[in-house]
Amino acid sequence: MADPQLPVRVAAAQALQAVEQGQSLAQSLPLAQARVAPQDRPELQALCYGTCRWYHRLDSELGRRLNKPLRPNDRVVHQLLLVALFQLRHSQQADYAILNETVEACRVLAKPHLAGMVNAVLRAAQREGEPDHGSESALYSHPEWMVEKLRHNWPEHWQAILAANNSQAPMTLRVNARQIDRDNYLKWLRDDGIEAKATGHAPHGIQLARPLPVERLPGFADGAVSVQDEAAQLCTTLLDLAPGQRVLDACAAPGGKTCAMLEQQPGLAEVIAIDQSETRLPRIRENLDRLGLEAILLAADAGATGDWWDGRHFDRILLDVPCSASGVIRRNPDIKLLRREGDIAALARIQLGLLESLWQTLTPGGRLVYATCSVFPQENHRIIQRFLRQQPEAELVALPVQWGLDTGAGRQLLPDPQAQDGFFYAVLVRRHDGAPNAHTNDQGSGL
Incomplete structure (x- = not known):
């Protein structure tokens, strides 16, 4: 049975390997979350979602930094490197911590023979910074077929669609009109120190300035509001x-x-x-x-x-x-x-x-x-x-x-x-x- 207290980046690499093999994050992430400490679960989710969001760009950079592709049975280390590159490019964590923890993760994954290669790749990435994007797939971090299809279908909008896809969605609520109207729920939120505004098109919608756990939403447990785009x-x-x-x-x-x-x-x-x-x-x-x-x-x-x-x-x-x-x-x-x-x-x-x-x-x-x-x-x-x-x-x-x-x-x-x-x-x-x-x-x- 797997150790239930895996380092968070090891669990992230395993979850991403499952995605590469055809599972959705909705399937692989809960299994990974069960194997890390409870306080690490938000970070695990952020690593998995962020790495997927920038996967094609990160994968392009990694492909240019590796002398040759990793063997199939070492693909989990490929995912581990992508997680580390995501952190180097998009997180506030100290670079030395990212490098040290990623090298240590090789040993946890029973891949100690790859620790030197991992260290060398990440040190080069840290030293040289992000390279020029070699393709539109890397630039927009989408599969090439999707970039081309969007360009063909939406010649005036395709770049905006790709940029929106790489953004983080706002948290939007639907007020239960059987219990309370939107204006009164907005006041309820303000009284609780939660910044929000009415949506422009949906008559019962409210968009939060910042996402928060549903448990913090006033009246959620009693059915006053639901989360819905x-x-x-x-x-x-x-x-x-x-x-x-x-x-x-x-x-x-x-x-x-x-x-x-x-x-x-x-x-x-x-x-x-x-x-x-x-x-x-x-x-x-x-x-x-x-x-x-x-x-x-x-x-x-x-x-x-x-x-x-x-x-x-x-x-x-x-x-x-x-x-x-x-x-x-x-x-x-x-x-x-x-x-x-x-x-x-x-x-x-x-x-x-x-x-x-x-x-x-x-x-x-x-x-x-x-x-x-x-x-x-x-x-x-x-x-x-x-x-x-x-x-x-x-x-x-x-x-x-x-x-x-x-x-x-x-x-x-x-x-x-x-x-x-x-x-x-x-x-x-x-x-x-x-x-x-x-x-x-x-x-x-x-x-």
């Missing part, structure tokens, strides 16, 4: 909820949007929240219980309607589809290591399939909100355009909002270092008569 909060404003409606939240975990809907419209007749992963349902239930809300939770593939649908149509559907998560890279920097270019086409097939299947469960006159946390048009407005061409009962709703960019088939929010994540929304209504739709120019020209 501003872009994700906008789904409730687009659903046009009203008392008596039957609502489906497809792909619902971790349940933030389910809870937001119930908070905004207490008179809903029924809310069904589906997620394919049964292990994620307890998280939804936990959020519902804290907020004093109720929904029916189902573990099912939302697209396999024959397995779970009872034949009663929904008045409202929120379809927040599985996606590349390219709009939330600043919160999940390991996406840059895990995502592959070929994933986008595969995800697009899943997204269109879900839309086609769930459309049949929407009542005539009902409204479906299609959402992603992606910035790639292939997952966003192009899906909507394809669906509209094949579905005569579908009509695109022109959104009377000021946020986001008009794509011609939905609104695209790009990640903003000072505000929201990257998100896409499109609203579709199921026509009663099945006549050909008139969506083409509802929202202007496409991209």
Whole structure:
């Protein structure tokens, strides 16, 4: 059994090696945190997230400093060196401490034969400073395919997107309107010495000046407020909820949007929240219980309607589809290591399939909100355009909002270092008569 009190940089190197092998930080980090002292866990998280955020730049520098790549069974030392380079370039820790602790970590990892090489590489990095970036992938610290795809999709915005992805996201709250209004909660925060401001687009959103543990938020345990990005909060404003409606939240975990809907419209007749992963349902239930809300939770593939649908149509559907998560890279920097270019086409097939299947469960006159946390048009407005061409009962709703960019088939929010994540929304209504739709120019020209 592994020593539960590993040095923090050893645990970080092991967690990053797991990411290199295909695990997400959400999977590898909790295992690593269990193996360090409790007081070291915040530092471990910061090292893992920071190294992932700058991985491509750090890896480029390390590749230029190593005489030859490390052997496969020594890759954990490669990760150890990346952690040390991250600290040299981005932390306030003394250089001598970084070098000494990294050399010592080689021995803890049973790699003492590499200690001299590690020491030499880091001393050179300390002495020479950060080298010129050899490629745009290194300069922007993103995989090359992602840089090129963003440049092609967003010729006027790609550099801003890349910069936003490398920033640290603000902490944003959603006030529970059933308990307290936003102005009063802002006053509550001020009285507790917490600096915050109202969000610009989400009516119940608050952005904190500095992140803090949820335990410090007044009223959190009693359900007065939840943590949710501003872009994700906008789904409730687009659903046009009203008392008596039957609502489906497809792909619902971790349940933030389910809870937001119930908070905004207490008179809903029924809310069904589906997620394919049964292990994620307890998280939804936990959020519902804290907020004093109720929904029916189902573990099912939302697209396999024959397995779970009872034949009663929904008045409202929120379809927040599985996606590349390219709009939330600043919160999940390991996406840059895990995502592959070929994933986008595969995800697009899943997204269109879900839309086609769930459309049949929407009542005539009902409204479906299609959402992603992606910035790639292939997952966003192009899906909507394809669906509209094949579905005569579908009509695109022109959104009377000021946020986001008009794509011609939905609104695209790009990640903003000072505000929201990257998100896409499109609203579709199921026509009663099945006549050909008139969506083409509802929202202007496409991209």
